[in-house]
Amino acid sequence: MTRVIISSAKMQAICNDIRRSRKGTIGFVPTMGFLHEGHLSLMRKARNENDKVVVSIFVNPTQFGPKEDFKKYPRNFARDKQLCKKENIDFIFCPKEEDIYQRHHSTTVSVDGLTECLCGKSRPGHFCGVTTIVAKLFNIVSPDTAYFGQKDFQQTVVIKQMVKDLNFSTKIKVLPTIREKDGLAMSSRNSYLLSEERKDALVLYETLQMLKRKIKKGITNTKFLKKIAYKNIESKKTAKVDYIEIVDLCNLKSLKKIATKALIALAVKIGRVRLIDNIIVSAR
Amino acid sequence: MTRVIISSAKMQAICNDIRRSRKGTIGFVPTMGFLHEGHLSLMRKARNENDKVVVSIFVNPTQFGPKEDFKKYPRNFARDKQLCKKENIDFIFCPKEEDIYQRHHSTTVSVDGLTECLCGKSRPGHFCGVTTIVAKLFNIVSPDTAYFGQKDFQQTVVIKQMVKDLNFSTKIKVLPTIREKDGLAMSSRNSYLLSEERKDALVLYETLQMLKRKIKKGITNTKFLKKIAYKNIESKKTAKVDYIEIVDLCNLKSLKKIATKALIALAVKIGRVRLIDNIIVSAR
DSSP, rough: OEEEOHHHHHHHHHHHHHHTTTTTOOOEEEOOOOOHHHHHHHHHHHHOSSSSSEEEEOOOOOGGTSSSSTTTSSOOHHHHHHHHHHHHHHHEEOOHHHEEEEHOOOOOEEEOOOSSTTTHHHHHTTHHHHHHHHHHHHHHOOOSSSEGGGHHHHHHHHHHHHHHHHTTOOOOEEEEEOTTTOBBBGGGGGGOOHHOOOOOOOOHHHHHHHHHHHHTTOOOOOOHHHHHHHHHHHSTTTTEEEEEEEOOTTTOBBOOOSEEEEEEEEEEEEEEEEEEEEEEEEOO | OOOEEOOOHHHHHHHHHHTTTTTOOOOEEEOOSSOOOHHHHHHHHHHHHSSEEEEEOOOOOOGSSTSSSTEEEEEEEOHHHHHHHTOSSEEEOOOOOOHHSTTTEEEEEEOOSSSSTTHHHSSSSSSHHHHHHHHHHHHHHOEOOOOOOOGGGHHHHHHHHHHHHHHHOOOOEEOOBBBBBTBBBGGGGGGGOHHHHHHHHHHHHHHHHHHHHHHOOOOOOOHHHHHHHHHHHHHTTEEEEEEEEEEOOTTOOOOSSSSSSEEEEEEEEEEEEEEEEEEEEEEE
């Protein structure tokens, strides 16, 4: 049975009780809802590995910039609930904004050094919003393991750093990006795309694959690789590059040459829709 | 038996085990060591109210400013250990700095609005250091209740706000300031005072008592009260006022008039030693 919990105090009491009465491990999948196959893969893994599974659905206002899409972010709780039921999730935690950010809320959790680059550059404050809400959710749910998708690679690096630095006892697992048949990374924001844009959106995946082939052929100069990626993306009518970066997997610092492994991460505006994607590559 | 735990991983494992095996509640007294009767009163309360008691001893570098007394802060672990044994404390947690702040540590917890006034004004960054270490310690120890002294009133307000905002399930208890026979608030920093300074240091308590009497007599204009307090303190040769403030108990904002309850808080340099004290007063 899937129970829907709205109150954070109640959710915390339930999870404390699970802890104290040795009812087993808690797996946690934090989401902003409008669930897709990417979320479902996290939920299935959590279900498979834990006695109890909590999925949170909360469109967190503090991780959106003032000009971003908080208000129009897609929401469909009825559908999300059905999907959670189908995946045999124990608890859907869907708190109200005024429960999570009570009057006079004034505490933030922030990670320096990993949050200024990549998405942090064009979304200042975004990761502070993310780490603050994740810290709060971890304290409410006290999960043994929390599951995140690789599509938000920078987010996973930032959260791992926060977990280590603040001594959370939660283990972080990162699962592969789930893609549409043609390769487009699953994202709730894909629902914004008009039909022409949907075609152009494939350029993110295609560009990553193209770079992967170049690297396999021995091209490791990142300036060159970024240049051809940029050209490839901007050949699409509706596409505008926010960033293309080739960075170290651990510290997210730009690499001049790909020596061993690297992350290729990009953000592209397709019309008014900002999409991200990434792959991990290895020099041969 | 009092066990000394140095590793944060081990401390966390022990506390998780206490949680999971229903060995009862955990009381927690975070300290910077050099224990005095103020700490002991917290330890006794914790001992009285909990099945297990953890006392942490960690001189936290990040809450000291670059020109402050981190290096010379008084330390005496052997004596602290004896005192903990005598109070029947279960665990002394005394981690090394390199365990708590590992390489690349880059996460901070900060509370806005309550941390810029009073001690925050002359100690920028201090409360960010405090909230970050307390968040870490809470995640390591996962206490049911944590005990703090009223002497650090602003610290208790800031920590309560953090606990509420980040959904920690720890309850915060604040116990009265413990004083020397003559009224000087107990502090590890009192050990710095030379004999002449020790006499002058009494002016903090005396001034607070003097203000209390004035308020009892119906004087509620804080500008006037602060003026006479200032004059009283600076009449001592070695004393220099850092601040005298009369503020709201909840939001720490300055009051023009004392309507009901208020906090009188002050910080005074006695020679090179910065001391703080406070009392809660009520208009008649």
